[in-house]
Amino acid sequence: MDLATKLAELQKRTLEHREVLLTEEAAKNALVMPFLQALGYDVFNPGEVVPEFTADVGTKKGEKVDYAICTDGKVDVLIECKPASSDLNIKHAGQLFRYFTATDARLALLTNGVTYQFYSDVEKANIMDEKPFFSFSMDAIKPTDVKTLEKFQKSAFDIDKIVHEAGNLKVQSLLRKELEKEFAEPSEGFVDLMARRVHDGRLTASVRENISKMLVSTISSLVRDLVNERLSSALNAASPGPVEEAPSESEMDADGIVTTQEELSGFHIVQAIASRLLDPKRVTIRDAKSYCAVLLDDNNRKTIVRMHFNGLTAKYLGTFKGKEEERHLLSDLTAIYSFSSQIEDRLRELDDSLAG
Known part of the structure; x- marks a missing residue:
C-alpha cells in the first residue's frame, strides 16, 4: 500500500474521531502513532521510536518529549503531541526548543494528530526555528503534501537532504500564504502591477477598483480551469474504459457504505468554500448508502450539501434552503465551486453568527 493510500485511510479516521480525542494520550494512540506507522516506522520498537524521551537540559531535569525517532542510537526527530482539540502555536514548543539544542536532532515535529508542523534550524544552526x-x-x-511526506518515510529518510531542502520548503510555504492572500484580496501593489500590464491609460481610483474586482473572479476562474484540466487528464489516464474498480475493504464500512475518493474530493471543495466564512474544522463529512452529506458541526440537522454520487451515471449536488433540497447536475467535481454563493448562504442560515 502506497503512502497516499495510507494517508487517505488515516484522514478518514481523523475526520471520524477527532472530536472525541480530547486528551493528548488519545490523540497519540489514535492518530500520531498510525501516522508514524504510515511512514514506515516500527512504533513498537523502543530503539526506533522512543516514547517519553528524556534528556536533562540545563536546570530542567527529567523533562520529556513524547517521542524521539532514532537511528543507531542517534536522535533524528523529536515529536511533541497535543490533544486533537488543541490549536497549535509556538507556545506549545518550549520543550522542543530546549531538546533541539541539547540533542543531535535536526528535525522536530509539533502535532495534535490533525495538524503537523515540521521544524528545523534553517535560520541558525542548532537553534530550532x-x-x-x-x-x-x-x-x-494536498498532493504536494504527499510528495513532501515521502521524503520522511523510513525507507527514504535522509536527514541531510531534508535539512538542505527545508529552507526552500519554508520559502515556498511563505510564498503560498502570500499568494493566497493576494488571490483572496489583492493588495494595492498587486493591483497596480497587473493594471499596468493590461491598461494603457491613467490608473484612476475607479480603474484600480474595477481591476481589483476582476482579479478575484479571474483568478478563481483560472484555478477552476486548471483543476478541471488536471482532473480530466488524471481520470482519462486512470480510466481507459467505463468499468470502475470495486471498492476495497478499507473503503467500505460494516454497513456496506462506501466513501469514494470523489466524495472526499467534493467534501474538501465544500470545506474550502466554507473556510471563507468560518473555521473549516467545523465542516465534516457523513456518508450514507444513497448520498454523502457535508454537515456543519457534525450535526445531521445542519446539512450544508448532499453529494449524490453513488450508483449514478450522472452526479448531483444537493443544496439547501430551509428543509428543501434542490439537486444540480455536475459536469465535473470542480463545478461545485459554481455553487459557492448557495453554500455560503446556507452557512449563514445554519449559523446565526454569520448573518448580517
Missing part, C-alpha cells in the same frame, strides 16, 4: 518549514493538515491533504 520559530516557524515551521513545512506543515499540513489531515483535514485537507
Whole structure:
C-alpha cells in the first residue's frame, strides 16, 4: 500500500474521531502513532521510536518529549503531541526548543494528530526555528503534501537532504500564504502591477477598483480551469474504459457504505468554500448508502450539501434552503465551486453568527 493510500485511510479516521480525542494520550494512540506507522516506522520498537524521551537540559531535569525517532542510537526527530482539540502555536514548543539544542536532532515535529508542523534550524544552526518549514493538515491533504511526506518515510529518510531542502520548503510555504492572500484580496501593489500590464491609460481610483474586482473572479476562474484540466487528464489516464474498480475493504464500512475518493474530493471543495466564512474544522463529512452529506458541526440537522454520487451515471449536488433540497447536475467535481454563493448562504442560515 502506497503512502497516499495510507494517508487517505488515516484522514478518514481523523475526520471520524477527532472530536472525541480530547486528551493528548488519545490523540497519540489514535492518530500520531498510525501516522508514524504510515511512514514506515516500527512504533513498537523502543530503539526506533522512543516514547517519553528524556534528556536533562540545563536546570530542567527529567523533562520529556513524547517521542524521539532514532537511528543507531542517534536522535533524528523529536515529536511533541497535543490533544486533537488543541490549536497549535509556538507556545506549545518550549520543550522542543530546549531538546533541539541539547540533542543531535535536526528535525522536530509539533502535532495534535490533525495538524503537523515540521521544524528545523534553517535560520541558525542548532537553534530550532520559530516557524515551521513545512506543515499540513489531515483535514485537507494536498498532493504536494504527499510528495513532501515521502521524503520522511523510513525507507527514504535522509536527514541531510531534508535539512538542505527545508529552507526552500519554508520559502515556498511563505510564498503560498502570500499568494493566497493576494488571490483572496489583492493588495494595492498587486493591483497596480497587473493594471499596468493590461491598461494603457491613467490608473484612476475607479480603474484600480474595477481591476481589483476582476482579479478575484479571474483568478478563481483560472484555478477552476486548471483543476478541471488536471482532473480530466488524471481520470482519462486512470480510466481507459467505463468499468470502475470495486471498492476495497478499507473503503467500505460494516454497513456496506462506501466513501469514494470523489466524495472526499467534493467534501474538501465544500470545506474550502466554507473556510471563507468560518473555521473549516467545523465542516465534516457523513456518508450514507444513497448520498454523502457535508454537515456543519457534525450535526445531521445542519446539512450544508448532499453529494449524490453513488450508483449514478450522472452526479448531483444537493443544496439547501430551509428543509428543501434542490439537486444540480455536475459536469465535473470542480463545478461545485459554481455553487459557492448557495453554500455560503446556507452557512449563514445554519449559523446565526454569520448573518448580517
